[in-house]
Amino acid sequence: MNHDAVLEQKKIMESEWGGGKAPFGVSWRKYMMWIFIVSDAFTFGAFLAAYGLFRVTSAGWPDTYEVFTAFPFIGVEAPMLFVAMMTFILICSSFTMALAVSASYKNDRTKALKFLGLTILGGSIFILCQVYEWYHIIHDGATMTSNPWGVPLFSATFFMITGFHGLHVLSGLILLTITALKVKRGFYERRGSYEGVEIVGLYWHFVDLVWVFVFTFFYLL
Amino acid sequence: MSSEQASLHVDIEHHKESFISKYIFSYDHKMIGKQYMITALIWALIGMGLSWVMRIQLAYPGQQIPIFETLLGRYAEGGILAPEYYIAMMTMHGTIMVFFVLTAGLVGTFGNFLIPLQIGARDMAFPLINMLSYWTFFLASVVMLLSFFVESGPAAAGWTAYPPLSALSSAIPGSGAGQSLWLLSIALFIVSSLFGSLNYIVTVLNLRTKGMTLGRMPLTVWAVFIAAILGLLAFPVLLAGAIMLLLDKHLATSFFIPAGLYVGDALLSYEGGSPILWQHIFWFFGHPEVYIVALPALGICSEVIATCARKPLFGYKAMIASLLAIAFLSFIVWGHHMFVSGMNPFLGSVFVLTTILIAVPSAVKVFNWLTTLWRGKIHYTPGMLFAMGLVSLFITGGLTGIFLGNAPIDIQLHDTYFVVAHFHFVMGAAALFGIFAGIYHWFPKMYGRMMSNMWGRIHFWLTFVGIYLIFFPMHFMGTTGVPRRYYAFTEFEYTMQYGGMNEFITIATLITGAAQVIFLVNFFGSMFFGKKAETNPWKAATLEWTTDDPMPGHGNWKGEIPTVYRGPHEYSTPDGKEDFILQTDSTGFGKMDKE
Amino acid sequence: MSKQEHSKKVYIKVWIWLLAITIAGFIVSPLGLPGWLHNLFIVIIALMKGGLIVAYFMHLKFERLSLIYSILLPLILIVALAVALLYEGTTRFL
Known part of the structure; x- marks a missing residue:
């Protein structure tokens, strides 16, 4: 056998892509979550692209600063303040999630649990806020087929996009709760890897990320 | 063995197998692949039956066919198929063939069956999700089948489900419950495909055995891997569209319904949506979907041709590069399905350019197949015949693709039988030949027995000649402007002249369809009574033929997974004892893998 | 990490x-x-x-550069869809 072939085989056996190794340096579980996120981003991307087409083709798209003015308990109109607060809450929950991952990698179960709890709390508040906002604009007369401010597609796309995002938040909360229970029962400690927490974390950050773009394109632009 | 492989092995050994866990809710990728195959075969028979109904109607419009009433009941009262159900049969034929036969029969079957065997893994990365993928697909099948039995009949807006026909429940009978079930079924199918794609991608990346670099993977694995990436990125866009269409149907939104629409005499109250948007979203998915189907067929074809021509595949790297190029281009050509939609001509010209570019990697593939065959020691096994037939069909269909990719010509030919001929050659028949080539080639691995070569060859010739007889005349009909999706060609003089040709095509369809019985008998007969297969009947060099038994159990290799030392298609090599060298052959490498 | x-x-x-x-x-x-x-x-x-x-x-x-590319590059395709739709939107009316 040719000496070069032996050398090449040696090189292959040592390389990251030579088989028997994780070429990206991450386990398949984590990579699976990553590519799921890419796939999900395409769904949201398609929704937002469709929204963009409606937005530029319809005459008389309502001004969101005049629609989203409600804020509970203060009694004055505060355009966009409530949504900004929702964004703030979701970003904070993303922050506590990152801390939970960090704590779990240091094998600090109590701290990980505490931060997971805070994340779940943040997510739940976000959902409640969204319920309030939906309630409010439905109260103002918005439905899937019409709304008092302008073209019907405005409320239809609003309910569709925020609803689909809300479903993601909800499923994220369920996943987080399961993960927190597993942390509490020492599942990850027994397994010797807290990767599960990190994977759920990835999903949660993605939900936050989507909200950043929904907030920007739907509310601010 | 990587630690991930090791943990999987332990799981498998502790897994006790009952009948249910072995044949029904099996975690074994090989069983799941076979489940996909059998389901796809059943669907293929249904889809073929629908095409018979359509063809008989086109050849003998207005004549009473008693068997129609027996088989189709109220869809064909008095033995005459009703026009609205003709279009429903057409819709279901397209949907079934594209999703449930070709996608499931290629990506589902060969992706599951071959990926772990050919890259040297014990199973898919996540067997549970793999099992769920099949059963979600099964559920989608059941829902689609149910739509035949609802009061208003199955969906009738074409497999592309263009609104407003699909969005307005009152438009035609099929737009009601049938269309809703159609959308539900497709949504389930998307979920199933997502499960599959996630699994395929991580398995190929992370679970290859030692020495199996990406550049040593057989082309089938490459093709399925790339098809999985396409599925991962294209299906979610269709999901978004399907959700919007469901909202249009059931919550009266008007995403896809334009303003000022009349149904009957009544003006509908919808305000401004864009039916063109659905076309964009659908084809952004739809064009990659064509390649989700085609690429695995091309991969199987490449591998079978190299093995049975006893030559290394000509231009292995060029083949991979062309697969990647086709995959990338498939995402930026979707507009060529919409040239007549009133698209901005500038946007249209961009899509013409990208579409015609696809001819380059496609031609690279064709020339590489031909040069692989050139002066090869060709073994005409049935699998090889079907692979070579695929090359022929791919050329015929690909050439008409160049016609249709040009906006000025497409505007003439759009929605004529020319288009029907084009996609039946390049997508329908070529992909079907990929399935046949794969089944004939890997049947010994699937069931441990050989299929009859003689009957396989007879099946090939009848099918191959039949396909050309059916679809080639359609080109001529199309160029004179015979429109597709018509119930009968009895109204216009220029279409009436094709009465004889329609009859000819129908007879060819019936004979070609009947010839598939040969395959079915061969397939199911060989499963039980075929000659016992050797471990490596085709003398192939790839990893799946190195298992201990011809028909390996769950876990694939009894001992350790072998290490790989060479490329996948090393045939007619000068330094071997035989005319091929297995990928695992370590002669000359000393003891390097024991380190 | x-x-x-x-x-x-x-x-x-x-x-x-x-x-x-x-x-x-x-x-x-x-x-x-x-x-x-x-x-x-x-x-x-x-x-x-x-x-x-x-x-x-x-x-x-x-993460490794290869992972970063494999995640970020595909997103170009969905951006292409959005750009095409916005361009379509400016040349058609509902």
């Missing part, structure tokens, strides 16, 4: 940045900038926020 990447300090810093630019995006609207400038500003802020979340919270910055 090294401890450096999981340090609490970095997260707090990122968090403060995120809050700061969220507020910046929020208060820029009443300033009455010309429409295109305002939109540009808002989109840049969104991309910055997204970038921070992906790079630090999701750790993408610390």
